[in-house]
Amino acid sequence: xxxxxxxxxxxxxxxxxxxxxxxxxxxxxxxxxxxxxxxxxxxxxxxxxxxxxxxxxxxxxxxxxxxxxxxxxxxxxxxxxxxxxxxxxxxxxxxxxxxxxxxxxxxxxxxxxxxxxxxxxxxxxxxxxxxxxxxxxxxxxxxxxxxxxxxxxxxxxxxxxxxxxxxxxxxxxxxxxxxxxxxxxxxxxxxxxxxxxxxxxxxxxxxxx
Numbered sequence: 168x169x170x171x172x173x174x175x176x177x178x179x180x181x182x183x184x185x186x187x188x189x190x191x192x193x194x195x196x197x198x199x200x201x202x203x204x205x206x207x208x209x210x211x212x213x214x215x216x217x218x219x220x221x222x223x224x225x226x227x228x229x230x231x232x233x234x235x236x237x238x239x240x241x242x243x244x245x246x247x248x249x250x251x252x253x254x255x256x257x258x259x260x261x262x263x264x265x266x267x268x269x270x271x272x273x274x275x276x277x278x279x280x281x282x283x284x285x286x287x288x289x290x291x292x293x294x295x296x297x298x299x300x301x302x303x304x305x306x307x308x309x310x311x312x313x314x315x316x317x318x319x320x321x322x323x324x325x326x327x328x329x330x331x332x333x334x335x336x337x338x339x340x341x342x343x344x345x346x347x348x349x350x351x352x353x354x355x356x357x358x359x360x361x362x363x364x365x366x367x368x369x370x371x372x373x374x375x376x
Contacts, residue, residue: 219262222250294341306333
């Protein structure tokens with residue numbers, strides 16, 4: 168890894184100290200690793216993509232905060248401060264900050280740059296599969312919401328509500344993630360992980376019904 172990225176990784180890990188497991192240093196490292204893989208496959212600027220991945224958790228409002236949707240923009244400004252302090256050139260800073268600003272699912276933005284699309288894909292892939300399930304229920308614990316709703320837990324006759332239960336989050340967001348991905352590699356990886364989510368829900372249904 169390039170010297171700049173090693174410095175950013177060290178800083179990101181330190182900033183993540185004390186974060187819950189859904190957004191800890193392991194999440195950051197997974198997203199950075201995936202961003203590097205996608206950047207290589209897409210022939211994108213690897214340094215921009217990985218730098219954005221390493222810094223995408225520098226700041227975030229709590230899940231239930233009214234300004235949660237602006238977390239990416241605030242985080243991007245924190246990243247600008249860090250990168251300028253390390254003497255990075257303005258164009259590089261702008262590209263990394265843009266990727267971070269538009270990456271959150273809640274903003275619903277389709278990025279204009281390849282590196283920003285890669286960060287979105289890498290972060291969203293980490294919400295799927297076995298890791299995604301673990302992160303989902305870790306967030307349930309943080310927010311003090313149940314794993315599933317007592318009535319119609321699988322949202323058969325009602326609109327899903329991710330604030331009401333973990334399973335609601337599956338239906339409101341996680342199962343919709345593949346349709347929002349941009350790169351061929353991310354879509355391929357998502358297929359297997361979403362299938363795992365569906366098998367988990369089937370098993371959960373058998374256990375609670």
